[in-house]
Amino acid sequence: MSRPAEFGGIAEDVGGPLLITPAGTTVVSTDALLASADRLRALERSMHEKVRRVIGADAVALGWPLRDDLVPRLERVRARCEQARDAFGRAAEQYTRTEETIEALQRQAAGFLAALLGPALLGALARLILFQPGVLIAGALAGWAAIPDGPGGRLGTVRDFLLAHPELITSPEFARFVSLVTTSLDDVALGLMGVPAWIAAIPGVDLERGGDQGVAFGALSTVALGSLFGMFRETAVTVARESTSAVTSAPTGSRERLDRIPEASPVRIEKYEADGMPPRYVVYLGPTETFSPLADDEPRDLTSNVYGVAGLDPGAYRVVELAMADAGIRPGDEVVVSGFSQGGLMADLVIASGDWNVVGKQTFGAPSGNIPMPDGLFGMAVRNTDDFIPALAGPQLDHRVLQVEREAFAGDTPPPTALAAPAHQRGGYADTADAIDAAESAAVREQNGMLDRFATEYLELPGGRATQYLYRGERVGD
Amino acid sequence: MPPVPVDPAALRAAYERQLAFLVPVVDELEREAIAPSPLLDDDWRGPAAEAAHELLRDLRAGLRDAADAIDDEVRRLRHRIAELM
Numbered sequence: 153m154s155r156p157a158e159f160g161g162i163a164e165d166v167g168g169p170l171l172i173t174p175a176g177t178t179v180v181s182t183d184a185l186l187a188s189a190d191r192l193r194a195l196e197r198s199m200h201e202k203v204r205r206v207i208g209a210d211a212v213a214l215g216w217p218l219r220d221d222l223v224p225r226l227e228r229v230r231a232r233c234e235q236a237r238d239a240f241g242r243a244a245e246q247y248t249r250t251e252e253t254i255e256a257l258q259r260q261a262a263g264f265l266a267a268l269l270g271p272a273l274l275g276a277l278a279r280l281i282l283f284q285p286g287v288l289i290a291g292a293l294a295g296w297a298a299i300p301d302g303p304g305g306r307l308g309t310v311r312d313f314l315l316a317h318p319e320l321i322t323s324p325e326f327a328r329f330v331s332l333v334t335t336s337l338d339d340v341a342l343g344l345m346g347v348p349a350w351i352a353a354i355p356g357v358d359l360e361r362g363g364d365q366g367v368a369f370g371a372l373s374t375v376a377l378g379s380l381f382g383m384f385r386e387t388a389v390t391v392a393r394e395s396t397s398a399v400t401s402a403p404t405g406s407r408e409r410l411d412r413i414p415e416a417s418p419v420r421i422e423k424y425e426a427d428g429m430p431p432r433y434v435v436y437l438g439p440t441e442t443f444s445p446l447a448d449d450e451p452r453d454l455t456s457n458v459y460g461v462a463g464l465d466p467g468a469y470r471v472v473e474l475a476m477a478d479a480g481i482r483p484g485d486e487v488v489v490s491g492f493s494q495g496g497l498m499a500d501l502v503i504a505s506g507d508w509n510v511v512g513k514q515t516f517g518a519p520s521g522n523i524p525m526p527d528g529l530f531g532m533a534v535r536n537t538d539d540f541i542p543a544l545a546g547p548q549l550d551h552r553v554l555q556v557e558r559e560a561f562a563g564d565t566p567p568p569t570a571l572a573a574p575a576h577q578r579g580g581y582a583d584t585a586d587a588i589d590a591a592e593s594a595a596v597r598e599q600n601g602m603l604d605r606f607a608t609e610y611l612e613l614p615g616g617r618a619t620q621y622l623y624r625g626e627r628v629g630d
Numbered sequence: 631m632p633p634v635p636v637d638p639a640a641l642r643a644a645y646e647r648q649l650a651f652l653v654p655v656v657d658e659l660e661r662e663a664i665a666p667s668p669l670l671d672d673d674w675r676g677p678a679a680e681a682a683h684e685l686l687r688d689l690r691a692g693l694r695d696a697a698d699a700i701d702d703e704v705r706r707l708r709h710r711i712a713e714l715m
Contacts, residue, residue: 184670184671185670187670188668188669188670191668191669191670192668194668195662195668195689198658198662202655202658202659202696205651205652205654205655206651206652206655206700208651209647209648209651209652210648212644212647212648212651213644214636214640214641214643214644215644215645215647215648216644216645216648216703216706216707216710218648218703219699219702219703221699222696222699222700222703225692225695225696225699226696228692228696229689229692229693229696232685232688232689232692233668233689236685239681243678592670
């Protein structure tokens with residue numbers, strides 16, 4: 153696969169190893185470790201089969217009595233494989249426990265500080281607004297004036313600075329910081345209500361919904377505060393089909409699925425049909441189009457992001473539902489959803505709604521770790537650990553689907569400066585998708601294969617055919 | 631009581647059936663003993679690298695040891711079959 157254009161300065165993939173959390177567990181391993189364990193397990197099965205054959209040889213009537221140390225020799229090899237596999241498992245569990253302990257301590261400290269300092273800071277701000285607005289305005293103006301006035305104005309200077317220094321927001325540490333902030337906003341509220349900071353810091357003492365550690369509360373607070381200034385106002389939406397065309401091949405591999413996620417049109421739906429079979433659908437959902445907090449006619453906006461994380465009913469989600477209905481998807485039809493960034497968030501909202509028969513998913517960089525998934529989904533959620541956008545929804549809380557993580561810019565290679573937040577750009581995820589397609593562990597290969605087969609197997613059946621629909625949504629009125 | 635005489639053809643058939651079980655086992659063990667490491671490169675370092683190296687050494691030695699032991703029995707069976715001809 154070709155290198156993304158924005159990564160022109162980086163000749164090859166500089167990502168770290170794939171970190172895998174198989175569905176139904178919280179234990180993190182590397183793909184290489186899991187693949188090594190797979191190979192050892194295969195060798196164990198091979199030894200077991202050989203034991204069976206030696207015993208069979210020894211049981212032949214009138215046969216030569218075989219030495220009785222043959223089976224123990226084979227058993228020793230099998231036991232050595234098993235012992236190594238167990239050691240791998242223990243190493244992965246130990247790594248996970250250590251990470252979980254560190255994160256829990258950080259989260260408690262963040263909650264404590266938020267509950268202790270948050271109310272004081274908000275109180276000071278409120279006093280400034282009420283009693284000394286002149287000081288506040290003067291301070292803001294002085295700060296603004298201190299920014300050099302470049303060719304693109306002061307905002308352009310800020311943008312250029314962030315573009316020139318992507319490392320400031322492109323690291324696992326910054327992503328962790330963002331995650332800690334999102335789960336600490338509710339602790340500020342607890343502090344404002346008079347709850348002592350040490351109580352607010354206790355795990356489980358949260359203004360949470362469905363065990364989300366207060367993430368939705370933080371998003372709801374953002375909506376409430378923003379609405380005071382006319383921001384984050386939801387609207388009705390409409391959807392229009394832009395085109396209908398035949399699809400000649402189904403995507404194979406994660407990179408091809410990522411490449412099919414639309415940029416220009418928000419929703420791409422592929423309908424797969426075969427003679428005598430019920431139709432199947434793959435729904436691809438594109439990323440955020442505008443980061444303005446003021447809603448215009450584009451539903452793929454910041455308002456949809458915040459509403460989505462808050463578990464409300466974002467416009468971008470309603471566009472998807474309207475498009476799915478227009479494409480003829482009935483509640484029982486099998487659907488696979490695939491989305492990038494906001495598209496991944498909307499994909500998870502489609503799944504969580506329970507209104508559609510979603511059987512599989514693949515999301516890239518979705519801020520949706522606080523959305524509970526149903527059992528039985530195949531596919532995977534993919535995140536770059538140095539991408540802070542998924543961290544806006546807090547830590548990954550749901551583990552019913554395979555989780556694949558990877559540092560997009562590992563080691564000493566500086567991130568590219570062509571686009572902001574490079575680990576969240578398509579290029580960063582294209583490299584990760586390529587790494588997934590090259591993965592050797594059964595945990596990854598099986599899920600990637602199931603996503604492939606969902607679409608490809610219909611095209612191999614008699615009468616197999618596929619049609620693509622592209623949709624565009626629009627916000628209308630209030 | 632003197633031992634019951636056994637038909638040499640039946641004995642030979644029995645030994646050949648045993649060979650049919652064992653020869654593929656030896657072949658596979660020999661292949662597995664020289665196959666690439668089952669451990670994928672995962673930047674093993676320090677004690678982990680030493681443990682990985684030790685595992686590979688143990689596996690290869692164990693596979694060769696089992697192959698040699700079963701091969702001994704294969705040669706012994708072939709010798710018996712030759713004696714019966």
